[in-house]
Structure formats: structure tokens, C-alpha cells
Amino acid sequence: MICAIGSVVPRSASIWHSQEDRQMQRTSGLVIAAAVVIIFGGVQWAGAALLAVPRVPQTDPAQIELGRPALPPLTYTLFCLRYEAECRPRRFFRGGSIRLTEERWAELWEINRRVNLAIEPARNELGLAGEAWIINPARGDCNDYAVSKRHELLRRGWPARVLLLSEVVVSSGEHHLVLLVRTGSGDLVLDNLTPQVKPWSRTTYRWVRVQSPGRDGLWVTIGREGV
Incomplete structure (x- = not known):
């Protein structure tokens, strides 16, 4: 689970929801979304690799006597x-x-x-x-x-x-x-x-x-x- 924790800015503050802030929020959101995709995609890929069946072994006619x-x-x-x-x-x-x-x-x-x-x-x-x-x-x-x-x-x-x-x-x-x-x-x-x-x-x-x-x-x- 990924949680984003930040500071609360009062509405009376002069910088509340400035254009720069909105742009930064959009950029941060894209970065977090990309990170989630990479992390979970990597987990799925790793899981698939672990479950992959190796190649059929080369013929070895030796058997237990x-x-x-x-x-x-x-x-x-x-x-x-x-x-x-x-x-x-x-x-x-x-x-x-x-x-x-x-x-x-x-x-x-x-x-x-x-x-x-x-x-x-x-x-x-x-x-x-x-x-x-x-x-x-x-x-x-x-x-x-x-x-x-x-x-x-x-x-x-x-x-x-x-x-x-x-x-x-x-x-x-x-x-x-x-x-x-x-x-x-x-x-x-x-x-x-x-x-x-x-x-x-x-x-x-x-x-x-x-x-x-x-x-x-x-x-x-x-x-x-x-x-």
C-alpha cells in the first residue's frame, strides 16, 4: 500500500492553489502513478519469471539400475x-x-x-x-x-x-x-x-x-x- 502524506495549507494563505502549485501537484501525481506501474509491473514480471518452467532436459538415457x-x-x-x-x-x-x-x-x-x-x-x-x-x-x-x-x-x-x-x-x-x-x-x-x-x-x-x-x-x- 502506497500513502502520500503532506502538509495542510490554510485557505487564507496567498499561495493556495497557485498555478505553480497545481502544476507541481499534477507532476507529482504523474510521478507517483508511474512509480506504481513500475513497481507492480516489476512484481508481476518477477512472479512470472519464478513460475517459468525450465527447458526440457537434454536426453540422458541413464536410469536407475x-x-x-x-x-x-x-x-x-x-x-x-x-x-x-x-x-x-x-x-x-x-x-x-x-x-x-x-x-x-x-x-x-x-x-x-x-x-x-x-x-x-x-x-x-x-x-x-x-x-x-x-x-x-x-x-x-x-x-x-x-x-x-x-x-x-x-x-x-x-x-x-x-x-x-x-x-x-x-x-x-x-x-x-x-x-x-x-x-x-x-x-x-x-x-x-x-x-x-x-x-x-x-x-x-x-x-x-x-x-x-x-x-x-x-x-x-x-x-x-x-x-
């Missing part, structure tokens, strides 16, 4: 009992990845940002006893962000085989859930800890296990050395 079959997290099994449609067996096509077009790239950025803003972060202090993977809650932790993003992309027609929930370990040693998206331009990570959509190789996480793209209900270990 999937290892041997592994049991899924217990909370994932409970999630599937609660949201059967999210875990419904789906037809699997060989090849796994999906072509990353500009439209799909923009969609990933939109979903990642929108879900991150929509859910208020709430830390689970009860451990396993307090875990429940919920789609689009008002408040939640990393698990809720990840399943919500997967749900929104499924609704938009993305194939389930490329939307893989993934368990990682952060630098503090805590376990964390993200959504891994398998594309022809590499595996991308949708994470509630950042508004950016990053290639998996640019994260600092230790990868533990991920949903199997070919066998519903199963997860697999990560085969990369050193994890």
Missing part, C-alpha cells in the same frame, strides 16, 4: 487396501519409460509445485504407528506428498509403469519417500523438499527400494554400486 525383488513397505500394503484403484493391476508394456515432451515436462513441474503448496507439512512423531499414506490431505509428510503426485499424474493419463514410489535415505539418516518418473530423458524425481524436478543422479540421496515397473505390488532394490 533396478535390482532384485523386495518386499514393499508395510505402509504401502495398507495404502493399497485403502486405495485399491491406485494399486489396481495394470497392463505392462515393455520399454518402461515414456517420451518426455514439453507438455509432459510442464505437467511434472505443475504437479510437483501444486502438491507441495497444497499440503501443509506435518512431521510424524509416532514412527511406524503413526504412518498412513493419504492422498491430498490438508496436512501430511513426505509419504502423502509422493502418493498425491502419483495420483494426480495417473488422473491425467500417465501410465502407472513410469510412476514409481521410491524409498531413499537423506543425509540425516532418515528415510524419505519420493516419486520417481521414468522417461526417455532419464529418471526424474518429484520431491516435497524442493520445487525443482531433478534427474535422480543429481540428488544426494541413498536409494533403497522402488516400486517394480513390471510386477504390481512388488518393489525392487536399487542395483547401483554404493547404495
Whole structure:
């Protein structure tokens, strides 16, 4: 809010509303109006720049190496009992990845940002006893962000085989859930800890296990050395 505060000049004063004063008032008004336009125009431009989606990344065929079959997290099994449609067996096509077009790239950025803003972060202090993977809650932790993003992309027609929930370990040693998206331009990570959509190789996480793209209900270990 912009406020103009000035002195009050008595009407009896000989200089009240002189031609010079009226000209000065008009000039001041134009200056203030121009300043408002510049300020608010700059804010709008800056906001647009912040929301701008970066260019589609260059093709990088490197993907996470999937290892041997592994049991899924217990909370994932409970999630599937609660949201059967999210875990419904789906037809699997060989090849796994999906072509990353500009439209799909923009969609990933939109979903990642929108879900991150929509859910208020709430830390689970009860451990396993307090875990429940919920789609689009008002408040939640990393698990809720990840399943919500997967749900929104499924609704938009993305194939389930490329939307893989993934368990990682952060630098503090805590376990964390993200959504891994398998594309022809590499595996991308949708994470509630950042508004950016990053290639998996640019994260600092230790990868533990991920949903199997070919066998519903199963997860697999990560085969990369050193994890």
C-alpha cells in the first residue's frame, strides 16, 4: 500500500492553489502513478519469471539400475487396501519409460509445485504407528506428498509403469519417500523438499527400494554400486 502524506495549507494563505502549485501537484501525481506501474509491473514480471518452467532436459538415457525383488513397505500394503484403484493391476508394456515432451515436462513441474503448496507439512512423531499414506490431505509428510503426485499424474493419463514410489535415505539418516518418473530423458524425481524436478543422479540421496515397473505390488532394490 502506497500513502502520500503532506502538509495542510490554510485557505487564507496567498499561495493556495497557485498555478505553480497545481502544476507541481499534477507532476507529482504523474510521478507517483508511474512509480506504481513500475513497481507492480516489476512484481508481476518477477512472479512470472519464478513460475517459468525450465527447458526440457537434454536426453540422458541413464536410469536407475533396478535390482532384485523386495518386499514393499508395510505402509504401502495398507495404502493399497485403502486405495485399491491406485494399486489396481495394470497392463505392462515393455520399454518402461515414456517420451518426455514439453507438455509432459510442464505437467511434472505443475504437479510437483501444486502438491507441495497444497499440503501443509506435518512431521510424524509416532514412527511406524503413526504412518498412513493419504492422498491430498490438508496436512501430511513426505509419504502423502509422493502418493498425491502419483495420483494426480495417473488422473491425467500417465501410465502407472513410469510412476514409481521410491524409498531413499537423506543425509540425516532418515528415510524419505519420493516419486520417481521414468522417461526417455532419464529418471526424474518429484520431491516435497524442493520445487525443482531433478534427474535422480543429481540428488544426494541413498536409494533403497522402488516400486517394480513390471510386477504390481512388488518393489525392487536399487542395483547401483554404493547404495
